[in-house]
Amino acid sequence: MTPPAVGPSELRSTVQKAFRDHFGAAPACIARAPGRVNIIGEHTDYNDGFVLPAAIDRAIYLAGRLRSDKTVNVQSFDYRSDASFTLDQLKDDSLPPWTRYLRGGLWVLREEGHPVRGLDLVIAGNVPGGAGFSSSAAVEVAFFEMASALLNIPMTQPQKALLGVEVEHRFIGIRTGVMDQMISALGKAGHALLIDCRSLESTPVPIPNGVTLMALDTGKRRQLVESEYGQRREQCEEAARMLGVRALRDLTPEQLAASADKLPEVIARRASHVVNENARTLAAVEALRGGDLQAVGRLLNESHASLRDLYEVSIKELDIMAELAQNTEGCYGARMMGGGFGGAVIALVEDSAAAQLAEEVSHAYNAATHLKAYIYALKAGPGSSVEKLT
Numbered sequence: 001m002t003p004p005a006v007g008p009s010e011l012r013s014t015v016q017k018a019f020r021d022h023f024g025a026a027p028a029c030i031a032r033a034p035g036r037v038n039i040i041g042e043h044t045d046y047n048d049g050f051v052l053p054a055a056i057d058r059a060i061y062l063a064g065r066l067r068s069d070k071t072v073n074v075q076s077f078d079y080r081s082d083a084s085f086t087l088d089q090l091k092d093d094s095l096p097p098w099t100r101y102l103r104g105g106l107w108v109l110r111e112e113g114h115p116v117r118g119l120d121l122v123i124a125g126n127v128p129g130g131a132g133f134s135s136s137a138a139v140e141v142a143f144f145e146m147a148s149a150l151l152n153i154p155m156t157q158p159q160k161a162l163l164g165v166e167v168e169h170r171f172i173g174i175r176t177g178v179m180d181q182m183i184s185a186l187g188k189a190g191h192a193l194l195i196d197c198r199s200l201e202s203t204p205v206p207i208p209n210g211v212t213l214m215a216l217d218t219g220k221r222r223q224l225v226e227s228e229y230g231q232r233r234e235q236c237e238e239a240a241r242m243l244g245v246r247a248l249r250d251l252t253p254e255q256l257a258a259s260a261d262k263l264p265e266v267i268a269r270r271a272s273h274v275v276n277e278n279a280r281t282l283a284a285v286e287a288l289r290g291g292d293l294q295a296v297g298r299l300l301n302e303s304h305a306s307l308r309d310l311y312e313v314s315i316k317e318l319d320i321m322a323e324l325a326q327n328t329e330g331c332y333g334a335r336m337m338g339g340g341f342g343g344a345v346i347a348l349v350e351d352s353a354a355a356q357l358a359e360e361v362s363h364a365y366n367a368a369t370h371l372k373a374y375i376y377a378l379k380a381g382p383g384s385s386v387e388k389l390t
């Protein structure tokens with residue numbers, strides 16, 4: 001098992017101390033925003049559908065203060081790297097890639113008509129990057145937590161999340177859904193959140209005692225994800241248009257089955273995944289509430305098969321990892337998580353079986369792929385927050 005993360009209080013003091021060392025003064029604020037896992041509801045968010053993610057006990061921390069000029073100085077504790085730029089250089093892609101989401105946050109704030117100023121910032125975190133835990137959404141949400149406090153801009157949690165989505169759409173150029181930013185801003189310890197991605201209403205769903213959320217990272221980083229993601233989204237929009245509904249969320253599995261022959265074959269398969277995944281997500285919430293973990297597990301396994309066969313966003317390594325987990329004692333169910341084409345599998349595992357599963361699956365995965373698996377036992381933690389220090 002990948003060793004336990006540096007704890008939240010250590011990370012908080014890390015950014016605080018690094019800020020003092022680097023800028024010679026205390027930060028005015030410390031913001032924190034977690035990464036996430038998604039139990040079920042994959043590729044449903046941009047179809048106005050349902051998702052069931054949980055914030056995790058790993059987060060991005062930002063320490064910061066306002067400056068009186070237009071300069072932004074940032075230190076990344078994790079990359080041991082510094083960057084300086086002005087508010088006129090936000091789109092300068094020669095700056096280090098790890099500054100992108102912070103530059104995007106400032107750019108979106110300014111586009112939204114807020115008076116932005118220079119900042120001194122230190123960033124650190126323990127959300128593994130590129131593995132499907134949405135570390136970039138966590139950076140965005142942490143940034144808006146900090147900006148709302150430093151610039152005195154009142155924002156609700158969903159507003160901070162939606163600004164993060166704007167960064168993806170308008171600055172990074174990927175038309176993601178709202179799931180990652182919403183769960184980072186609104187997560188609740190010990191709970192997953194059922195999020196209705198049309199109304200943005202969210203309902204906490206307790207994670208039953210005795211269950212560990214395990215993330216099994218394949219070590220394969222996402223490839224081609226941006227173009228494939230955009231294409232899937234367009235196919236879903238086309239299906240909705242052809243069937244005369246606002247979004248695929250508006251169809252039941254029965255309604256879709258009755259009119260699927262009106263759709264080209266590939267589009268019908270994409271729509272079938274989304275419509276049935278919405279139904280599975282709602283069914284998983286009922287099963288979790290009723291304590292029927294076997295049923296939740298079956299839904300996870302069905303979700304994986306659908307993402308692999310109908311939505312076609314899995315890769316061999318994700319299939320191997322999911323299957324290994326599914327066939328291990330004490331695992332209720334497992335499936336690929338997030339956008340796909342790499343990243344991690346989420347598995348729901350009996351507490352007492354977690355350590356053994358990590359060992360067996362790592363071993364078998366390595367034997368099958370010659371790759372190293374990174375395995376995390378995670379807890380559902382709280383959503384983002386900001387602390388004013390001065």
Ligand code: GLA
Binds near residue numbers: 043046
């Ligand atoms: C990525 C996106 C999310 C969501 C998932 C797939 O993580 O950022 O908005 O669409 O893929 O469920």
